[in-house]
Amino acid sequence: xxxxxxxRLRRALLALVGLVxxxxxxxxxxxxxxxxxxxxxxxxxxxVPGLDGEVEVRRDERGVPHIYADTMGDLMRAQxxxxxxxxxxxxxxxxxxxxxxxxxxxxxxxxxxxxxxxxMGWRRVAEQELPLLAPETRQALDSFADGVNAWLDDQGxxxxxxxxxxxxxxxxxxYRVEDWTPxxxxxxxxxxxxxxxxxYDGELTRAALDGKVATPMIExxxxxxxxxxxxxxxxxxxxxxxxxxPPSFSSSPTxxxxxxTPQARSAVADTAAAIDAIPALLGKGQxxxxxSWVVDGDRSTTGExxxxxxxxxxxxxxxxxxxMGLHCRDVGDxxxxxxxxxxxxxxxxxxxxxxQSIAWGFTNLGPDVTxxxxxxxxxxxxxxxxxxxxxxTRTETIEVAGGKDVEITVxxxxxxxxxxxxxxxxxxxxQDVDVEGRATTSYxxxxxxxxxxxxxxxxxILGLNSATNFEEFRAAAKDFAVPSQNLVYADTEGNIxxxxxxxxxxxxxxxxxxxxxxxxxxxxxxxxxxxxxPFKDMPWVLNPDDGYIVTANQxxxxxxxxxxxxxxxxxxxxxxxxxxxxxxxxxxxKKMARIQLDTHNGLADALVPALLEVEVDDFTxxxxxxxxxxxxxxxAGGGHSSAAAAYFNxxxxxxVEITFNDDLPAExxxxxxxxxxxxxxxxxxxxxxxxxxxxxTPGIIENRDEVLRQALVDARLELTSRMGKDPEGWEWGQLHxxxxxxxxxxxxxxxxxxxxxxxxxxxxxxxxxxTVNAMAWDASEGFAVTAxxxxxxxxDLGDLDRSRWVNQTGNSGHPFSSHYDDQVDAWLExxxxxxxxxxxxxxxxxxDTLTLVPEED
Numbered sequence: 001x002x003x004x005x006x007x008r009l010r011r012a013l014l015a016l017v018g019l020v021x022x023x024x025x026x027x028x029x030x031x032x033x034x035x036x037x038x039x040x041x042x043x044x045x046x047x048v049p050g051l052d053g054e055v056e057v058r059r060d061e062r063g064v065p066h067i068y069a070d071t072m073g074d075l076m077r078a079q080x081x082x083x084x085x086x087x088x089x090x091x092x093x094x095x096x097x098x099x100x101x102x103x104x105x106x107x108x109x110x111x112x113x114x115x116x117x118x119x120m121g122w123r124r125v126a127e128q129e130l131p132l133l134a135p136e137t138r139q140a141l142d143s144f145a146d147g148v149n150a151w152l153d154d155q156g157x158x159x160x161x162x163x164x165x166x167x168x169x170x171x172x173x174x175y176r177v178e179d180w181t182p183x184x185x186x187x188x189x190x191x192x193x194x195x196x197x198x199x200y201d202g203e204l205t206r207a208a209l210d211g212k213v214a215t216p217m218i219e220x221x222x223x224x225x226x227x228x229x230x231x232x233x234x235x236x237x238x239x240x241x242x243x244x245x246p247p248s249f250s251s252s253p254t255x256x257x258x259x260x261t262p263q264a265r266s267a268v269a270d271t272a273a274a275i276d277a278i279p280a281l282l283g284k285g286q287x288x289x290x291x292s293w294v295v296d297g298d299r300s301t302t303g304e305x306x307x308x309x310x311x312x313x314x315x316x317x318x319x320x321x322x323x324m325g326l327h328c329r330d331v332g333d334x335x336x337x338x339x340x341x342x343x344x345x346x347x348x349x350x351x352x353x354x355x356q357s358i359a360w361g362f363t364n365l366g367p368d369v370t371x372x373x374x375x376x377x378x379x380x381x382x383x384x385x386x387x388x389x390x391x392x393t394r395t396e397t398i399e400v401a402g403g404k405d406v407e408i409t410v411x412x413x414x415x416x417x418x419x420x421x422x423x424x425x426x427x428x429x430x431q432d433v434d435v436e437g438r439a440t441t442s443y444x445x446x447x448x449x450x451x452x453x454x455x456x457x458x459x460x461i462l463g464l465n466s467a468t469n470f471e472e473f474r475a476a477a478k479d480f481a482v483p484s485q486n487l488v489y490a491d492t493e494g495n496i497x498x499x500x501x502x503x504x505x506x507x508x509x510x511x512x513x514x515x516x517x518x519x520x521x522x523x524x525x526x527x528x529x530x531x532x533x534p535f536k537d538m539p540w541v542l543n544p545d546d547g548y549i550v551t552a553n554q555x556x557x558x559x560x561x562x563x564x565x566x567x568x569x570x571x572x573x574x575x576x577x578x579x580x581x582x583x584x585x586x587x588x589x590k591k592m593a594r595i596q597l598d599t600h601n602g603l604a605d606a607l608v609p610a611l612l613e614v615e616v617d618d619f620t621x622x623x624x625x626x627x628x629x630x631x632x633x634x635x636a637g638g639g640h641s642s643a644a645a646a647y648f649n650x651x652x653x654x655x656v657e658i659t660f661n662d663d664l665p666a667e668x669x670x671x672x673x674x675x676x677x678x679x680x681x682x683x684x685x686x687x688x689x690x691x692x693x694x695x696x697t698p699g700i701i702e703n704r705d706e707v708l709r710q711a712l713v714d715a716r717l718e719l720t721s722r723m724g725k726d727p728e729g730w731e732w733g734q735l736h737x738x739x740x741x742x743x744x745x746x747x748x749x750x751x752x753x754x755x756x757x758x759x760x761x762x763x764x765x766x767x768x769x770x771t772v773n774a775m776a777w778d779a780s781e782g783f784a785v786t787a788x789x790x791x792x793x794x795x796d797l798g799d800l801d802r803s804r805w806v807n808q809t810g811n812s813g814h815p816f817s818s819h820y821d822d823q824v825d826a827w828l829e830x831x832x833x834x835x836x837x838x839x840x841x842x843x844x845x846x847x848d849t850l851t852l853v854p855e856e857d
Contacts, residue, residue: 036816038162040085042848047855048150050077050143055852057082060845062833063811063819066325072335075326076140076348078852080147080180087322087345087813088151089162091184092177093744094346097279098187099123103400106744107172111398111406112277115422118396119410120452122190126183128454137459141182144348148180163815164745167754172401185347186458189482192344193451195282195313196364196483202567202675203372205668207518213663217690221660222566223678225555230571231578232555233486233498234541275419276667279743283314283787289553289569290363291596291772291789293577294488294496297798299547301588304798305490308592309352309361310789312774317740317760318820319808320790325837326350326465336466340837342791345813349461352793354803354837357468358491359795363551365484367504368565369450371529373415373522377444382413383523389414413446415522420445446522448529450503455481460501470497470542477501478535484564486551490797497542498549500556504538504564505529517566533562550577552772570674572602572770580772592794593804597830598772599634603677604648608632610684611651614709623647623716623727636733636766645732649768649783650718654711655680656779658702662695672779674770733764736777738785740809740824757815763828773830792832801841804832 042059055078056068065082069075084091096102100118102110130138158165158177168175202222209218225232282288290311297304313320321342326349328335341353352362381388391411398406411418421444456479463476473489477499480487484502489495508530520527539556541549553569580595581587608627616624630644652672659680660670670676683689687704694702694710702710716727723730739761741747746759765785767775776787793805806826812819826833836845 037160038814039817040082040814042850045851045853046154048077048081048147048852049153049855050146050150051852051854053854057850057852058842058846059848059850060836060842061847062323062822063817064323064325065811066327066340066836066842068327068329068839070329070335072136072140072328072337073143075328075335075337076143077147077150079324079326079343079348080144080149081151081852082147082324083322083343083345084148084151084180086811086817086819087318088148089164090318090813091148091180091346094188094191094281095180095184097281098126098191099184100396100398102279103398103403103406105168105172105175105401107401108403111400113279114398115406115408116275116277116419118398118408119417119419119422120447120449121410121417122194123183123187125452125454126186126190129186129456129458130183132454132456133458134456137462138182140348140462141185141458144185145180145182152177152179162813163757164742167745175401180346188344188346189457190451191281193457193482194278195280195288196485197367197369197449197451201668203368203518205664208665208668209663210518214690220682220686220689220691221679222675223570223682225568225570226678227555227558230554230575231550232557232571233549233551233574234539234544234557280314281743282320283312288313288364288787289366289573289774291552291573291577291774292361292363292486292488293548293550293552293581294361294490295548295581295587295592296490296496296543297494299581299585299587300798301586302796302798304492304494304796305359305496306587306589306592306797307354307359307361307488307490307496307795308596308793309363309488310596310792311352311362311364312776312787313790315738315740315785315788315790315808317742317746317758317809318813319740319810320344321351321807323805323807323811324350325842327839327842331356337462339465340835342793342807347461349465351461354795354797354800355465355467356492356800356837358470358473358489359797359800360464360473360490361488361793363486363488364553365486365500365502365556366553366565366567366569367484367502368567369482369484369503369505371415371448371505371507372519373413373446373448373527374519375413375415375418375444375446375522377411377418382444384414385523385525391418411444413444413522415446415448415528416452418444418446445519448505450505450532451482453503455479455503457481469493470495473497474499474540486553486556488549488551490795492797492800494797495543496547496549497540498544498551499540500538500564501535502538504533504562506531506533507563537562548581550574550581552577569770570678572674572677573772573774576600576602576772589794589796589802589804593792593830593832595772596789596792596794599645599767601632601634601645601648601768601771603652603680603770604630604632606681606684607652607655608648610704611708611712614705614712616709616712620713620716623719624712626727626730634732634766634768634771636736636764637731640728642732642766643728643730645766645768646719646723646730646735647715647727649732650715650735651711653779653783654714654718655707658694658707658710659683659691661780663691669780672769672777676779677770731764732766735783736765736768736775736785737762737783738765738775738788738828739763740821760809760821760824763824765828789827792827793835794832795835800837801835803835803837805835806832 053070058066067078096105100114155161292309294307300306322345325340331338339350339355341350376383460479467473480501481503487499489497552574554571554574555568626644626647633641634645635642656672692704692707742758765775767773769776775785796802807823810819810822836842
């Protein structure tokens with residue numbers, strides 16, 4: 001038994017103390033007796049039906065597999081088999097969520113989630129996408145599914161597939177695993193698109209504030225992107241759209257939309273709460289973003305391009321990514337893949353990584369691809385340009401493990417599904433809305449979303465895997481309809497590039513508001529979408545003059561054509577990366593990795609001077625003095641910088657609460673994102689803005705200095721209570737920790753013996769929201785990490801075997817595996833591991849070799 005296993009078993013057994021004896025015995029039998037049973041076979045030989053030849057599976061000391069095969073069919077079949085070995089429960093859970101069948105797996109708690117996802121019809125769209133895919137993609141999906149099912153057939157029982165099934169069997173003994181299908185893989189792309197869609201919070205928050213606060217206050221809360229201070233991805237001189245229709249809105253939004261009444265403001269806030277019923281499989285909220293940048297050979301110490309990527313997503317156990325290599329022994333038209341990188345368990349191919357010619361990385365572009373519409377509905381019909389049109393309807397039956405089936409009727413308009421039919425909070429969004437003088441009590445709320453129109457996104461992943469140059473890379477990106485991403489590129493010929501793909505709606509732009517600025521009247525077609533931005537008009541560049549490209553969710557170009565979104569990250573991370581890259585003439589691979597760990601707080605440069613000008617009492621001044629010599633870094637612990645970071649972030653949380661959250665509805669509280677950073681920078685120059693007034697203190701009108709003073713005092717009291725009277729003893733990591741929690745068994749209500757086995761943490765971390773090392777936290781909830789770098793990689797195009805990588809947790813999804821959390825410590829400490837990809841390097845790193853062979857007749 002490994003050291004990791006002993007440690008986990010010890011924690012599990014200690015957690016049994018205090019439980020009821022009978023329950024403890026049952027859990028001990030399940031956890032200890034069944035825990036090691038699902039661990040995969042990683043040596044020897046296994047017969048796999050459908051294989052044409054032998055397949056090698058070479059695993060390194062961290063359990064990362066590299067697969068070698070002679071045909072694409074064998075390669076995909078083996079990928080499915082191997083991913084199922086390590087991550088099948090995660091795959092099974094994801095497909096239940098994306099199909100709206102979570103209640104079949106977890107019982108009654110999954111019903112509300114299933115209602116919303118069935119209403120949107122994620123799996124129905126995936127089923128429509130399958131026939132749109134290229135024949136080679138469909139063949140890959142079929143072979144992948146065959147590999148998963150071959151593994152399922154080998155197991156014999158659910159308890160052999162994952163420890164989770166043994167635990168769930170205590171309450172859901174009738175559950176049976178179904179065969180994997182190609183649609184199961186495609187449906188996961190819908191979850192990916194949902195979590196990475198443009199942030200709809202802005203649209204709903206503006207609607208909630210419209211008419212409640214003055215228009216200048218809304219403009220202050222949503223400042224324009226600071227193009228003069230934070231460089232866009234591409235400058236106007238590098239790229240200008242050709243043929244894209246310019247938007248019709250002015251630079252100053254107005255408040256004359258259909259959702260300006262108090263009833264409608266309440267309605268859209270309820271809708272936001274309803275959508276929160278959907279689990280965040282990749283993560284959600286202001287912390288979801290990413291860093292990626294590339295430098296060419298003139299700027300690199302190696303003389304060849306370097307590419308870095310660290311997507312910022314939700315934290316979970318196991319982590320989101322599964323590392324692996326997929327290698328055709330003889331690369332050619334029939335078998336074109338020789339790729340290594342990060343995959344999603346359940347999806348064929350590699351999502352982010354490199355092959356032997358090119359490397360690529362992703363960051364979220366964050367386009368505005370969702371719109372809410374208020375619909376006037378009467379007796380199965382809805383109003384459309386003065387005429388009544390029949391609603392589209394269908395019936396869905398949700399099976400509930402251990403309970404009765406739940407039947408729902410799904411209704412849709414031409415814009416999309418009506419969410420208000422199935423979720424009580426969303427139903428409230430349609431009540432008592434007075435729109436353009438029409439009083440009614442029968443309004444509904446529909447959702448338009450680009451991912452609900454079938455696309456060929458499934459073709460894009462394998463296209464990227466086999467691309468050998470920028471032209472082929474762009475051709476693959478053209479298929480990447482949803483979610484729209486910033487794609488950075490480098491190749492072994494010395495080229496670097498960028499492409500923004502994706503299906504971006506063209507809005508007609510009625511009125512002065514930016515398109516999609518607030519919910520629209522569904523009965524007026526002038527507010528409809530008018531197609532999508534052509535791919536030829538999407539921003540791209542090859543070999544820019546500067547010799548580098550930085551993408552960190554900031555504005556893509558200063559041009560307003562094509563219209564992509566108003567909801568950019570405000571560029572603090574991207575500009576910091578830019579500054580660090582250009583601080584030296586050339587960048588080494590080690591510096592690329594160091595930049596990923598930078599914790600500089602970009603807001604502090606503006607806010608700290610204002611805080612130091614405020615007069616406070618001696619007790620509070622002890623904390624305030626920490627900021628006088630603070631270097632703006634945010635380390636987890638040890639020393640003055642960590643103490644100052646703890647105090648500054650506690651002050652910032654108080655500023656957000658007093659300044660913004662007293663005015664915002666409970667469902668749409670400010671998280672303290674880069675948008676709020678920029679808003680406060682502007683408000684510091686406007687000390688009498690109405691935002692500074694604290695609405696929780698009636699009869700008193702606060703100004704800037706009073707709010708800052710109160711924040712300094714409250715933060716001093718908070719940290720004294722939590723970490724002691726001496727400010728020099730405070731540590732940011734004592735407040736700011738990350739917990740990797742199992743998405744099914746890691747939450748409250750699950751016995752501690754199980755949680756201690758499947759979760760890891762909390763671990764103290766540095767960084768913060770909107771810093772390069774983006775350990776995001778939500779100021780409205782506390783300091784705990786809500787999103788973080790899901791992996792880190794640096795690709796050296798001069799010698800791919802010199803590349804480095806680290807995953808967030810580990811490659812295995814089995815809690816008793818030594819690879820369940822064997823990368824956590826390195827990830828926390830900012831270390832990376834060698835990334836072998838050539839045959840010679842993979843062989844040298846091999847710890848275990850498994851041979852998959854055709855089934856004997």
